[in-house]
Amino acid sequence: MAFDWHSDPITPSTPLDNHYRATQNVRRFLTAQCGPKFKLNREFMAWVRSGTPKTMGEVAAEWTRRHGNPL
Numbered sequence: 001m002a003f004d005w006h007s008d009p010i011t012p013s014t015p016l017d018n019h020y021r022a023t024q025n026v027r028r029f030l031t032a033q034c035g036p037k038f039k040l041n042r043e044f045m046a047w048v049r050s051g052t053p054k055t056m057g058e059v060a061a062e063w064t065r066r067h068g069n070p071l
Contacts, residue, residue, distance in 0.1 A: 012057025016048070026056075033060035037067070 003014070005021045010029040022040055031038045033056075044066070048059055 010056055012055060012060065014056040016054055016056070016059070020049070022048075029056060030060055030063065033057075034063050034067075038063065 002019050003017055005019065005023045006025055008025075010025060012033070022045065027038075027040070044063060047062065048054075
């Protein structure tokens with residue numbers, strides 16, 4: 001059964017899969033992990049969708065690395 005990016009609980013260990021979508025659920029998770037200044041942009045989404053296996057924790061860590069720790 002595929003992960004439902006709209007409603008399944010997301011944790012730092014949630015792996016990105018071929019069905020990944022930048023849903024409101026994903027944005028809520030990343031805002032909680034990265035802080036209120038979190039927002040997606042094309043360059044970052046290209047990195048997320050690059051095909052390299054990664055987890056949502058790694059996605060949050062990369063955003064924080066690129067933008068500093070806003071928390």
